[in-house]
Amino acid sequence: MRNLWTRLxxxxxxxxxxxxxxxxxxxxxxxxxxxxxxxxxxxxRTGLPAPEARRRAxxxxxxxxxxxELARDEYRWRPLDELAADVRYAARAxxxxxxxxxxxxLSLAIGIGATSTAYTVIDRVVLRPLPxxxxxRIVSLWTNDHDRPTEQGGSSLPDYxxxxxxxxxxxxxxxxxxxxxxxxxxxxxxxxxxxxxGDYFRVLGTQPILGRTFSPExxxxxSARVVVVSYELWQRELNGDAHAxxxxxxxxGIVYTVIGVLPSGLRDPQRWTAQPSDVWRPVVxxxxxxxxxxxxxxxxxxxxxxxxxxxxxxxxxxxxxxLSAEYPRSNGNRGVYVLxxxxxxxxxxxxxxxxxxxxxxxxxxxxxxxxxxxxxARQAVRAGELALxxxxxxxxxxxxxxxxxxSLLLGAAGGVGGIAIALSATGLLRRFAPADxxxxxxxxxxxxxxxxVLLVTLATVILFGLRPxxxxxxxxxxxxxxDASVRHTRHGRARSVVVSLEIAMALVLLAVTGLLTRTxxxxxAQPLGLDADHLATFRIAAPVGPFEAAGSYDAxxxxxxAELLREPGVIAVVTTSEGLLAGGNTTFIAGSPGEPxxxxxxxRVNTVSAGYFAATGIRLIExxxxxxxxxxxxxxxxxxxxxxxxxxxxxxNPVGKQLLHYLGDKTPSTIVGVxxxxxxxxxxxxxxxxxxxxxxxxxxxxxxxxxxRTTRDPAAILPAITRVTKxxxxxxxxxxxxxxxxIAARFTVRQRFYGVVFGAFATIALVLAxxxxxxxxxxxxxxxxxxxxxxxxxxxxxxxxxxRFLREGVxxxxxxxxxxxxxxxxxxxxxxxxxxxxxxxxPLAIGGAVAVLLIIGVAATLIPAIAxxxxxxxxxxxxx
Amino acid sequence: MAEQxxxxxxxxMLYGALDMLILxxxxxxxxxGWGISERIGQWSEEVLEVNQGSLYPAxxxxxxxxxxxxxxxxxxxxxxxxxxxxxxxGRKQLAAELRSWQRLSRAIxxxxxxxxx
Numbered sequence: 003m004r005n006l007w008t009r010l011x012x013x014x015x016x017x018x019x020x021x022x023x024x025x026x027x028x029x030x031x032x033x034x035x036x037x038x039x040x041x042x043x044x045x046x047r048t049g050l051p052a053p054e055a056r057r058r059a060x061x062x063x064x065x066x067x068x069x070x071e072l073a074r075d076e077y078r079w080r081p082l083d084e085l086a087a088d089v090r091y092a093a094r095a096x097x098x099x100x101x102x103x104x105x106x107x108l109s110l111a112i113g114i115g116a117t118s119t120a121y122t123v124i125d126r127v128v129l130r131p132l133p134x135x136x137x138x139r140i141v142s143l144w145t146n147d148h149d150r151p152t153e154q155g156g157s158s159l160p161d162y163x164x165x166x167x168x169x170x171x172x173x174x175x176x177x178x179x180x181x182x183x184x185x186x187x188x189x190x191x192x193x194x195x196x197x198x199x200g201d202y203f204r205v206l207g208t209q210p211i212l213g214r215t216f217s218p219e220x221x222x223x224x225s226a227r228v229v230v231v232s233y234e235l236w237q238r239e240l241n242g243d244a245h246a247x248x249x250x251x252x253x254x255g256i257v258y259t260v261i262g263v264l265p266s267g268l269r270d271p272q273r274w275t276a277q278p279s280d281v282w283r284p285v286v287x288x289x290x291x292x293x294x295x296x297x298x299x300x301x302x303x304x305x306x307x308x309x310x311x312x313x314x315x316x317x318x319x320x321x322x323x324x325l326s327a328e329y330p331r332s333n334g335n336r337g338v339y340v341l342x343x344x345x346x347x348x349x350x351x352x353x354x355x356x357x358x359x360x361x362x363x364x365x366x367x368x369x370x371x372x373x374x375x376x377x378x379a380r381q382a383v384r385a386g387e388l389a390l391x392x393x394x395x396x397x398x399x400x401x402x403x404x405x406x407x408x409s410l411l412l413g414a415a416g417g418v419g420g421i422a423i424a425l426s427a428t429g430l431l432r433r434f435a436p437a438d439x440x441x442x443x444x445x446x447x448x449x450x451x452x453x454x455v456l457l458v459t460l461a462t463v464i465l466f467g468l469r470p471x472x473x474x475x476x477x478x479x480x481x482x483x484x485d486a487s488v489r490h491t492r493h494g495r496a497r498s499v500v501v502s503l504e505i506a507m508a509l510v511l512l513a514v515t516g517l518l519t520r521t522x523x524x525x526x527a528q529p530l531g532l533d534a535d536h537l538a539t540f541r542i543a544a545p546v547g548p549f550e551a552a553g554s555y556d557a558x559x560x561x562x563x564a565e566l567l568r569e570p571g572v573i574a575v576v577t578t579s580e581g582l583l584a585g586g587n588t589t590f591i592a593g594s595p596g597e598p599x600x601x602x603x604x605x606r607v608n609t610v611s612a613g614y615f616a617a618t619g620i621r622l623i624e625x626x627x628x629x630x631x632x633x634x635x636x637x638x639x640x641x642x643x644x645x646x647x648x649x650x651x652x653x654x655n656p657v658g659k660q661l662l663h664y665l666g667d668k669t670p671s672t673i674v675g676v677x678x679x680x681x682x683x684x685x686x687x688x689x690x691x692x693x694x695x696x697x698x699x700x701x702x703x704x705x706x707x708x709x710x711r712t713t714r715d716p717a718a719i720l721p722a723i724t725r726v727t728k729x730x731x732x733x734x735x736x737x738x739x740x741x742x743x744x745i746a747a748r749f750t751v752r753q754r755f756y757g758v759v760f761g762a763f764a765t766i767a768l769v770l771a772x773x774x775x776x777x778x779x780x781x782x783x784x785x786x787x788x789x790x791x792x793x794x795x796x797x798x799x800x801x802x803x804x805x806r807f808l809r810e811g812v813x814x815x816x817x818x819x820x821x822x823x824x825x826x827x828x829x830x831x832x833x834x835x836x837x838x839x840x841x842x843x844x845p846l847a848i849g850g851a852v853a854v855l856l857i858i859g860v861a862a863t864l865i866p867a868i869a870x871x872x873x874x875x876x877x878x879x880x881x882x
Numbered sequence: 883m884a885e886q887x888x889x890x891x892x893x894x895m896l897y898g899a900l901d902m903l904i905l906x907x908x909x910x911x912x913x914x915g916w917g918i919s920e921r922i923g924q925w926s927e928e929v930l931e932v933n934q935g936s937l938y939p940a941x942x943x944x945x946x947x948x949x950x951x952x953x954x955x956x957x958x959x960x961x962x963x964x965x966x967x968x969x970x971x972g973r974k975q976l977a978a979e980l981r982s983w984q985r986l987s988r989a990i991x992x993x994x995x996x997x998x999x
Contacts, residue, residue, distance in 0.1 A: 012946050029954075033915060033964045034938060040916040041934065062934055069935035076942035 023074075030073050034066045085407075092408040102380055103412070105773060106373050110416025110463070112766055113369030114455050115423025120362035121451045122428060124355050132344060135207025139173075141311060142346050143301040143318065146339040147604070153339065155589065155604070156297035158332075159287070165321055165338060166200075166303065171314045175303040176200035179285065183253035184543045184735055185239070190254075192543055192737040193235075195281035202282070203230075205304045212236075213247045213262035216284050224284045229258040233266035235280040253281065254543065295332040295591035295664055297604070302343070315340040332591050354756055357832040361514075361763040364507040366455070368770045370462045371500045373416075376777060377409065377463060406464065413460040420459075421452060498814045501778050504771040505818025505859065506825055509851055511764035513826040514833055516847030517840055518757040524839045525750050531680035533619030534746050536573075538716035540739035541706050542727055556698075559611075562730055566710065569722045574617035574711040577697065579609040580682060590664040592693055594650065603649050605691045607663065609700040615641075615677055617711045625657040625675030634698035638671035644679045646691035663693060671699070684749030686838045709742075716741035753836050760833075768858065771818075775862040779811050783866050804867050811863030818859075819852055826851075900940050902983060905968060905976040908950060912967035914957070915941060941966060949975045 038059050045055035063069070096103045131137050143165060145155040157177065166175040178198040184190035196202075203215045210230065220226045229251060231240070240246040240260070250257050258281075290296055305314055315338075322337040345352075388401060428446060542562075563575045589604040614620075615627045623644060632639050640661055647656045660670040679689040712719050720739050727736050783790070790803055830842040840847070907918045907925075915937055944950045949972035955965050968976070 011948060015946050029964065030938065030942075032962070034935070036914070036961065036963050037916040037919070037934060037937075039961075064935035066935075069938055073939045073942055076939050076946060 027070065027074070030070050031066055034063070034069060038063050038066065088404055088407045089411065092404060092411050096408060096411060099380070102376060106376055106412050106463075107415045107419060109369040109372045109376075109770060109773075110413065110459050111419025111423055112770075113366040113373075114417060114420025114452070114459055115427060116362045116763065116766065117366040117455050118420065118424040118448070118452045119427040119431070120359045121455075122424070122446070122448045123431065124359050125448060125451070126446070127351065127355060132347065134343075137207075137344060138342070139305045139307070140205060140207075140343040141303055141305060141314065142341045142343055143175075143303055144339040144341060145297055146337050148335050148337060151337070151339060154341070157299045157301050158294050158297050159292055159299060160294045161325065161333070161338075162299055162301050164325060165301070165318055169317065169321075171305055171309045171317055173304045173306045174201040174204040175301065176202040176205045177285070177299040177301045178202060179299055181281070181283065182543070183281065184255075185251065185253060185280075190543070190735045192541075192735055193280045194278065195229075195253075195283065196279050197283055197285040199285040202302075205302050207304070208264060210262035211265045212244070213260070215262050221284045224286045226284070227256060227258045228261045228283065229253070230262040230264060230282040231260055232264050232278070232280045234278070236263045251281070258283065290664065293332075293664060294329055297589050311340055311342055331593070353832050353835065354752075357514075357829075358756070358759055358763075360829070360832075361511055361760060364511060365763050365766050365770070366459075368504045368507055368767055368774070370459060371504055372770050372774050372777070373459070374462055374465075375497050375500060375774070377412075379777070381405065409464045410460075413456075413463045416459060416463075417456045420456065424452060497778050498810075501771070501774045502814050502818035502821065504767070504774045505815055505855060506822035508764065508767035508771040509819060509822030509855055510826045510829055511760060511767045512851035512854060513822075513848045514830055515757060515761045515764045516850050517830060517833060517837060517842065517844055518753055518760060520840045520844060520847055521836060521838045522750055522753050522757065525685050525753065528681075528685035528838075530685060530746060531620055531678055532742075533711070534742040536711050536713070536716060537618065537742040538710045538712065538719050538723070538740065539742055539745065540708050540710075540720075540723055541737045542708065542731070542734050543706070543737060558731065562726065565726045565730065566723065569719065569726070571712045571714045571719060572710055572722075573713060574613055576614045576617045576709050576711075577609075577611045578614060578707050578709060579700070580606060580692075580707075589690075590693075592646075592650075592661060592663050595660050595662050595670045603646070603691055605646055605693045607693050607695060609695045609697060611697045614694070614709075615675075617709060618680070619711075620680050621678040623676045623678055624655055625673070627675065628694070628696040632674075632696035632699065636698075638669055638699055639674045639696060640671040641675040641677055641694040642673060643677050643689070643692040643694075645689045646693060647676045649691050661693070663695070671695075684746075686749065716743075753838075756833070756836055768855070771855075772858050772862045775811065775815070775859055776866065778814070779807060779863050780866040783807065783869070804864075807867035808860075808863055811867070812860065815856065815859035815863070819855060822855075823848060823852065899983065900936070901944060902976070902979040904937070904940060904944060905949060905972055905979065908966055908968045909973070909976060912965045914963040914965050916963075918966070944972075947975075948972075 038056075041059035041062060042052075042056045045058055046052055050058070132140075134140060142154075143157065143162075144153065145157045145161065146153040147155070159177070162175075162177045166172050169175075176198055177200055178196050181195040181197045182192060183195055185193045198216075199221060203210075211233070213230075215230055216228065220228050231251070236242060236246060239251070240249060243249070246260055246263065249260050251260060252258075264282075291298065303314075305311070318338045318340060322333070325333045326336065391401060559577065566572055566575050589606050592603055592605045592607075610628065612628045612630050612632065615622050625641070628639070628641065640663070642650065642656055642661075650656060650661075651659065656673045656676060659673050661673055662670050677694065680692075681687065681689060682692075683690070708723075710716070710719055710723070717740075723739055724736050727734055793803060826848055827843050834842050903922050904918055907913065907921045913921065918941075919934055919937055941950070941952075945952060945966075949969055950966045951969055952964050952966050954962060957963050
């Protein structure tokens with residue numbers, strides 16, 4: 003025991019000594035100098051003159067420095083000492099060849115950073131389960147059409163009840179809809195919320211951290227005015243007060259009582275608002291909501307343990323079929339589509355993210371290949387230097403250790419760079435991810451992944467650097483110093499294969515980027531059907547009170563419109579219930595009054611004010627626009643869009659015909675016009691059949707979206723809008739005010755995001771591949787400069803020498819391009835979901851990528867070749 | 883310092899017993915490195931000549947083992963020097979080394995003075 007303790011103390015002393023080495027060193031030297039001084043003094047006292055005494059004393063001592071060095075072993079840890087020396091030496095050696103060091107470190111950093119980031123995103127977004135309890139059991143239930151079985155349509159209340167009542171597969175179910183209240187009394191702020199019915203919180207498996215969720219009585223009676231709030235709102239508005247329960251929140255003028263607080267990080271699983279939800283309330287059913295044809299709810303269910311999605315789908319389809327038979331008008335063509343929530347949220351992105359992961363692996367491979375060849379080449383070049391060192395007596399082991407240290411330093415530097423890149427890339431992604439990249443907030447770099455990737459790259463560096471090192475250290479120096487051109491040729495061939503593969507991978511990435519670019523161009527060229535350049539949109543939300551004070555909502559809108567029209571540049575102000583990307587999934591079954599048993603057509607209903615079509619620039623194909631005469635007192639009228647007219651009337655002119663707007667509609671309207679299709683869901687989505695109602699004759703909700711047509715830039719009008727709103731309605735808030743072009747940009751956000759991602763990878767791959775080609779050719783040139791010089795001396799022209807090298811380089815490039823084209827055709831399918839009007843094998847995109855690579859590749863080949871051809875023959879021959 | 887005379891025992895033989903001699907030198911009172919070397923020289927009547935530099939690695943080794951400690955102090959001449967002192971463990975070690983030295987030297991003695999039969 004004592005021995006152990008002594009040894010431990012001794013080891014600690016050594017470590018401590020190493021840490022405070024400088025101080026110990028100085029102390030030792032001082033002590034020794036004292037000794038020498040004392041000895042010198044003693045000798046002086048025996049009569050020797052001072053300089054002689056000192057000389058003798060120093061001689062007798064044996065020299066302070068050597069003894070200090072020897073003594074160092076006793077208080078410092080030797081291996082660490084040597085390691086420090088090795089590191090310093092290796093660092094100096096690396097700094098001597100800056101281009102090599104930078105190339106290797108950069109390649110490593112990029113490879114590690116890119117791969118770690120891509121894998122982190124995949125892991126967090128796709129692979130990890132959702133943050134709900136046993137999220138694998140949560141499914142969405144959508145209303146679909148028999149012709150479109152994967153359609154995700156909203157559901158009606160009676161359908162929902164029929165699906166879940168007594169269903170043995172379902173443990174708990176809930177239906178809900180979006181709620182956009184204004185928070186606060188004086189300066190209200192728009193927030194996002196959810197109106198729920200059923201067992202919302204049980205389906206998600208969430209327990210409130212404070213208070214409770216809704217009781218059955220509160221669910222049945224929404225006038226109870228209770229809300230559950232999110233953790234974030236609780237912190238923001240209620241100061242995280244532990245006694246927040248029972249406090250009041252004013253939402254759109256109505257006072258609600260807070261009865262519960264949810265845990266942090268709970269996002270509502272549908273995410274159709276850009277803001278996360280902050281409040282939940284029992285659902286408030288508007289009139290007409292109980293109709294079977296009114297599809298306005300989203301449904302989630304938790305399956306019982308042991309029930310598979312297929313089983314649930316089968317049973318529900320059975321129920322839906324029964325409903326189709328019982329209610330042919332509303333449910334005739336309709337069924338139910340069961341989609342696991344994980345797939346719902348992540349699904350559309352899964353393939354793309356996996357493709358991005360593939361791209362980053364390509365980049366990593368290219369980076370590693372480059373690094374391997376660079377390191378290998380360098381060590382081969384240093385073979386001569388190593389041989390020389392061996393010849394003058396350096397130990398082989400020490401040399402190998404030195405070379406390993408160099409590789410480790412490179413690896414460490416690359417690793418640090420890679421971590422930095424991963425951290426900043428994930429940070430950027432969190433901030434700038436497209437709205438539909440699910441769970442973006444969870445993207446935090448994974449230490450595990452970083453470690454794995456780091457190890458992989460480190461292994462590459464060491465392996466490729468080690469072999470020539472060991473060979474160099476062990477082989478007889480004499481052999482090494484001879485010209486070993488055979489070895490070089492074999493290595494050169496391997497290198498050119500590697501470079502070909504690099505080019506192939508770069509081609510794939512470039513081609514994909516090209517496809518996305520072409521898609522963007524196509525999409526932007528697609529007309530939306532309305533005049534987006536001159537339109538601005540916004541919503542006004544206010545509690546009921548202020549509207550009542552202004553007379554009524556309609557009176558307010560009249561005054562507001564009149565005021566706004568007085569602003570310079572404003573041509574027209576209209577309202578609509580379905581804006582660009584602002585509409586929900588609410589559809590109604592419309593049909594002709596004469597055929598009660600035909601399945602009706604799901605149409606989107608848009609309530610618009612007079613002059614809507616003139617203001618938005620949507621062309622009227624037949625008939626007329628709505629006028630002020632089409633009010634609540636006038637005859638009921640409607641306008642159809644082109645798709646609806648085609649579906650209903652198949653080529654006949656529908657003007658003058660009659661239409662029922664929804665199931666249970668008693669009064670048919672007369673169709674007075676047909677409008678051209680406007681692509682409210684974006685240029686890439688199919689156009690929906692649409693039915694327009696005039697403002698005063700709305701059958702569903704009111705129109706909340708304003709559209710303002712301006713002569714100048716719509717963005718310039720926004721401050722005026724806020725001002726006029728505040729003047730007329732002090733308690734109101736303007737929300738979502740922006741030019742329509744901004745919203746239109748959101749349609750292509752995914753293409754742009756992935757375009758940037760693939761573009762980045764493609765650029766990196768291109769740069770790395772170019773470095774690879776350049777390195778390969780330069781290396782070959784150096785090895786064969788004797789041959790070149792001799793040929794030139796024998797009369798070959800510079801041109802012919804050039805052509806030789808060019809030919810070899812082009813063969814490598816050509817091989818790479820060939821393989822690359824095949825790979826592209828196979829791989830580009832993965833981005834098909836992003837493409838619009840562009841085939842995954844679009845010849846223009848692929849051809850363009852080939853051309854770019856060819857040009858860059860040939861340039862990278864030419865530069866060293868030209869340099870070789872120009873090198874003065876005499877110098878080369880003389881130096882050999 | 884005595885000159886090396888031919889036939890006299892050489893300083894290098896000292897090395898194995900250096901540790902023991904240092905501990906013995908410090909038995910009386912703490913001393914700095916030069917003082918230790920002087921003391922050993924005096925006591926042995928200049929027979930044992932410690933190669934002066936080699937003292938220090940030995941001192942540090944003994945310190946690492948925990949048998950001596952060191953402090954910086956000021957000498958009578960107002961110079962800074964590092965003084966070494968025996969620890970309790972050091973004293974025990976000294977006794978142990980003395981015992982094994984005595985055993986060793988007696989054994990060698992017996993062998994060397996043995997008369998051929």
